[in-house]
Every structure is written in C-alpha cells, then in structure tokens.
Amino acid sequence: MELKDLTIGQVLCDRLKTMAEEKAVEYEDVFYTWRELDDFSNKFAIELLDYGIEHNSHVAIWSKNNINWIITYLALAKIGAISILINPSYKEDELVKILEYSETEYVCYGECHTERNSKNIISSLKEKSIGRVKEYVSIEKGRFDQWGKSNETNKLTDANIERLKQIKHKVSPHHNASMVFTSGTTSMPKGVMLTHYQLMNVAGEAAQQMRWTKEDRMCIALPLFHCFGLSVGFFASLSKGFCIHLLPEVRTSYVLKCIDKYKITVLNGVPTMFLALLGNPERKNYDLSSLKSGIIAGSTVFREDYLKIQKELGFEKLQQSYGQTEASPSITFNNYDDSIDVKCASVGKVIPNVELKIISKEYENELQPYEVGEIVIKGYNVMQGYYKRPKENSKKISEDGWLHTDDIGYIDNEGNLYITGRKQEIIIRSGENISPREIEDVIMKYPSILQTKVFGVPAPIVQEEIAACVISSDEKFQIEALEEHLKKYLANYKVPKFIFTYKKFPLNSNGKINMQQLKEEIRLRINKEESL
Known part of the structure; x- marks a missing residue:
C-alpha cells in the first residue's frame, strides 16, 4: 500500500x-x-x-x-x-x-x-x-x-x-x-x-x-x-x-x-x-x-x-x-x-x-x-x-x-513469523498486558509484607491468570485481607486470582529468586487445590 x-x-x-x-x-x-x-x-x-x-x-x-x-x-x-x-x-x-x-x-x-x-x-x-x-x-x-x-x-x-x-x-x-x-x-x-x-x-x-x-x-x-x-x-x-x-x-x-x-x-x-x-x-x-x-x-x-x-x-x-x-x-x-x-x-x-x-x-x-x-x-x-x-x-x-x-x-523460508516467547515477564490476561511490578508495588504497601513475587500461570480461556507469592512477618496474616487491599488500588483484572504464602522463596546460587522453581511449585499447588 x-x-x-x-x-x-x-x-x-x-x-x-x-x-x-x-x-x-x-x-x-x-x-x-x-x-x-x-x-x-x-x-x-x-x-x-x-x-x-x-x-x-x-x-x-x-x-x-x-x-x-x-x-x-x-x-x-x-x-x-x-x-x-x-x-x-x-x-x-x-x-x-x-x-x-x-x-x-x-x-x-x-x-x-x-x-x-x-x-x-x-x-x-x-x-x-x-x-x-x-x-x-x-x-x-x-x-x-x-x-x-x-x-x-x-x-x-x-x-x-x-x-x-x-x-x-x-x-x-x-x-x-x-x-x-x-x-x-x-x-x-x-x-x-x-x-x-x-x-x-x-x-x-x-x-x-x-x-x-x-x-x-x-x-x-x-x-x-x-x-x-x-x-x-x-x-x-x-x-x-x-x-x-x-x-x-x-x-x-x-x-x-x-x-x-x-x-x-x-x-x-x-x-x-x-x-x-x-x-x-x-x-x-x-x-x-x-x-x-x-x-x-x-x-x-x-x-x-x-x-x-x-x-x-x-x-x-x-x-x-x-x-x-x-x-x-x-x-x-x-x-x-x-x-x-x-x-x-x-x-x-x-x-x-x-x-x-x-x-x-x-x-x-x-x-x-x-x-x-x-x-x-x-x-x-x-x-x-x-x-x-x-x-x-x-x-x-x-x-x-x-x-x-x-x-x-523465528521466520521460515517464506518469511512467515513464529512467536516462541517474550523476553520480559509481562502477564497477558484476556489480551490485557499486565505489569507484575505494578501489582508487586501495591502488595508491598500492605502492612507486614516482606517480599513478593507476581507472575502469570497458564489458564484456559483467559490464557494466563495472575499468581502472587508473598512473605509476611505477621503470623496471623490473612490472604482475604490482602485481596481487599488490592481491590482498593488496582483494577479488578489486575487483582491476582491466586495468592500463596511463603516463609522463604527458593533461591539460585547467586542469591536471586529461582523463578523456574517457584513457578513449578505454584503450578503443583494450583493443580492440587483444583483437584480437591
């Protein structure tokens, strides 16, 4: 054209x-x-x-x-x-x-x-x-x-x-x-x-x-x-x-x-x-x-x-x-x-x-x-x-x-493009690009939260759901209370469907969070919950 x-x-x-x-x-x-x-x-x-x-x-x-x-x-x-x-x-x-x-x-x-x-x-x-x-x-x-x-x-x-x-x-x-x-x-x-x-x-x-x-x-x-x-x-x-x-x-x-x-x-x-x-x-x-x-x-x-x-x-x-x-x-x-x-x-x-x-x-x-x-x-x-x-x-x-x-x-010999992944960990839910960092920032404002990690998990229909992993210093920490906090500051589609508590996150040898292990653990936990 x-x-x-x-x-x-x-x-x-x-x-x-x-x-x-x-x-x-x-x-x-x-x-x-x-x-x-x-x-x-x-x-x-x-x-x-x-x-x-x-x-x-x-x-x-x-x-x-x-x-x-x-x-x-x-x-x-x-x-x-x-x-x-x-x-x-x-x-x-x-x-x-x-x-x-x-x-x-x-x-x-x-x-x-x-x-x-x-x-x-x-x-x-x-x-x-x-x-x-x-x-x-x-x-x-x-x-x-x-x-x-x-x-x-x-x-x-x-x-x-x-x-x-x-x-x-x-x-x-x-x-x-x-x-x-x-x-x-x-x-x-x-x-x-x-x-x-x-x-x-x-x-x-x-x-x-x-x-x-x-x-x-x-x-x-x-x-x-x-x-x-x-x-x-x-x-x-x-x-x-x-x-x-x-x-x-x-x-x-x-x-x-x-x-x-x-x-x-x-x-x-x-x-x-x-x-x-x-x-x-x-x-x-x-x-x-x-x-x-x-x-x-x-x-x-x-x-x-x-x-x-x-x-x-x-x-x-x-x-x-x-x-x-x-x-x-x-x-x-x-x-x-x-x-x-x-x-x-x-x-x-x-x-x-x-x-x-x-x-x-x-x-x-x-x-x-x-x-x-x-x-x-x-x-x-x-x-x-x-x-x-x-x-x-x-x-x-x-x-x-x-x-x-x-x-x-990659492209094939005819010039057709094939998408295999993305460099950044953007969550795509129902066609919406969602920043994990934005959600993490809101979570960290909640009292007693020490650490958090947010990412997408595969899901039918919507393609990805949002999962949040948190470490809290409060022994009486309640997930429902955190959810209410998130709903006050985030559009509904950004509120995690899954929230899991941890005492500590798995780490790599360099001290960074082992995201591959963390995602696999969450996948297993979700599968276990859904099978009950």
Whole structure:
C-alpha cells in the first residue's frame, strides 16, 4: 500500500466526499452517518476550544466505548490536541498516576467500568490538585443529545467555521495524535506517542490486508483506548467507509446478539474473546453465518484453539496478526489466502514499508531462517517514543531506528513469523498486558509484607491468570485481607486470582529468586487445590 500523508480529520473529510449520508457507526441501536460524525465533532471541537483546549493540549478520554468517545476523539484530532487514552477500569489512584505522568490538562470523562460511579471519582479529584489538570469535561450519556440529528441544528456560525479552519491548518499528519498506554516491566504504564500518519496508514494497511470493503459490517467489542480496537477497528472503518457496530464492553452475550441482529461480517478480537464465544451455551441460539473475516491478535493463540475457533465460528478468513502498541500496532498479517496449516501456527509476514529481522540476544547480529532470537522492526509504524522516558527510549529504539520488540521468535523460508516467547515477564490476561511490578508495588504497601513475587500461570480461556507469592512477618496474616487491599488500588483484572504464602522463596546460587522453581511449585499447588 502506498503511504498517505493525511491527518485523521482529512481522512474523515475524504469520506464525506463520496458517502456522507451513509451509516458510519451504530451504538445502542442508533445509527450515525459520516456527516453526523463530522458535524457533531466540529461542534464539540468549538466547545473544547472555548474551554481553552488548543493545539498540543493534553486531553484525557476516560470512558467506556460509546458514540461520545468517538465524537470526542475526532474533535480533539481536528484541533490538534493530543488525546490521552485511559482505561475506563482504572480506579482513583491509578487514574491520578496516569493524569500526573501524562501531564494531562483536561479530562473528558464518561461512564466507566468502575465499582464507584465515575462522577464520584471525578468529584473526589476536583477537590484535589492533580498534576496539571485544569478542567473536567463531561462526555456522559446525553451530552450531545441537545444537538439532535438535524444538520441545521448542528450548523456552525461562519465565525466558528473560520475559527476551526484556522486551527485545522496547524495539524500535520506527523503531529502526535494520541498517547496510548502499554504496560512494561516497570510499575507505571508507559505512554506511547503515535502520530496521525502512523495510525491512519496502519489502519489502511490492515484493511487492505484483510480485503475489507465499504460493504462490510464490523462489530467492535475491543476497547477503543487500546491500539487494537482504535486502529484496526474504528480507523479501518474510517479508511474504507464500512459501518461499525460499537459495544460498550466485551461481553459474549452482546457480541452474539450484535452478529445475529446486524449480520456482522467482521469480528476482531483477542484469543480469549473468541474462546469465550465458543464456551457461551447460548451461542446455538444465534445465527453467526454472516461472519466472513477477522483478526485474532493481542496474545498467543495455541494451534488447537485457532483451529477450534475457525471451525466452530465458521470464519472463512480468520487471520493471525502480530503487533504491539509501540508499532501503531500492526507488524505482520497472515496472507489472505494462506493455508490453514500456516494460519494456525504463524502470525504471518511483515507488512509493506516495514522491515523485520531476527537478531541474536547476545550480539544483535541478524539470524538465518528458523534461528530463534529477538524480533526487531524498522519503519513508519515505529512509535515516536515513550512520553518522558528517555532511558527506556534509548533501550527500545536503536540509533538507526530499529524497535526492539522484546519478543522472541523465528521466520521460515517464506518469511512467515513464529512467536516462541517474550523476553520480559509481562502477564497477558484476556489480551490485557499486565505489569507484575505494578501489582508487586501495591502488595508491598500492605502492612507486614516482606517480599513478593507476581507472575502469570497458564489458564484456559483467559490464557494466563495472575499468581502472587508473598512473605509476611505477621503470623496471623490473612490472604482475604490482602485481596481487599488490592481491590482498593488496582483494577479488578489486575487483582491476582491466586495468592500463596511463603516463609522463604527458593533461591539460585547467586542469591536471586529461582523463578523456574517457584513457578513449578505454584503450578503443583494450583493443580492440587483444583483437584480437591
């Protein structure tokens, strides 16, 4: 695909030229056309300017998937603000850390997946001084209803049209559009800086690889704050003009109903989501025959699981893909017409305009086919860098532009990539990257904890569950009390399913914790508990 020098706003304008009145988004059974997305986001862009938001302002979007999320994102992109995309599952402490780190100035908040109402959390934050935050802007349900769906109602004054036109001219394709977060080995997620150019070209490439057309209908259950849902979901639809059917969250009952009701042709997801669909006893009550294609990515899928998903859901074209947020996110795709034998095992070939090679971990020399080493890439999709993380940036991206993925694999003689592991001990649960260090930091704040180690253990459906091993000085230490402590400071998906107490951890001869032995002991303990 030829790379296009366009901003997100310019791509939307191009969409208006040929299909302004066609359906763009369905949410809660209400359809919005491309013209309505443009009109609504123009009007909100003017409101954001009135708040003081301008070119390069850092503006958080903290909300679950909904139409207001999309309108807000488009409005921010048009005026050149940098959208800070925050997980709606975050609780107050996590939210504060992200807002301070990202130097957020304005927070656009809506309904979130938290035990406390998002309004209550925002009310609490308003009473404090949080980093550089100046204003909290509601994008809750009904926020834009007063505009109606009439073009006359949404019409801007000539003065505001000129105002918007002037600020749009300041936005270039190579301007940072978003800060998207990824969890690494550090306790704090890192903000990945991605440009309009990167996001839109990767989205266009994904749509081309998958041969999607304006006739397709995509169900998006993946969260838009993640690069997977945003880029190869919403932006792919923006690139090709097909309608997306947006769900507030990943629930198999919602997905099944959506596929049946709207005759969905495209469904992307992490392996966990597809496996959960297979396990839903109500699946037989829905007609899924419209499904044609989809991307399965986000974490490793086992060969047997891929074959089961492809067969039972009837996908004609279920393509594996490999990527990471630091790569905007796509790196490889299965070829459209690859055999099932290739698709079930390989994540495909590197996309055009991007280079990929396998290097030895010790000497960083390029390896030959079938030799296992670290995967590194170079190209237009490589992030601008982690926000305010110069040391990590120098380690992650070499001086000559190669991104170290920290993943291990090999390529075959045809150029197909196979993932065999990862250098860092990131836990991947239901497609979410979870930092063990972040959880360990919270555990160590609990009274009497002397030492802790957190890691992932293999599990059906979700792929990995979180296990925590702790050493406490309190003879009356209670696991349940620690769990309650963790729930106060961590999103529910980060709270360990398994917590085990130790008097001392097994050590290597060099005095470090013997992780191989510790993991094996935990595996045996879990198996023993589950067999009782």
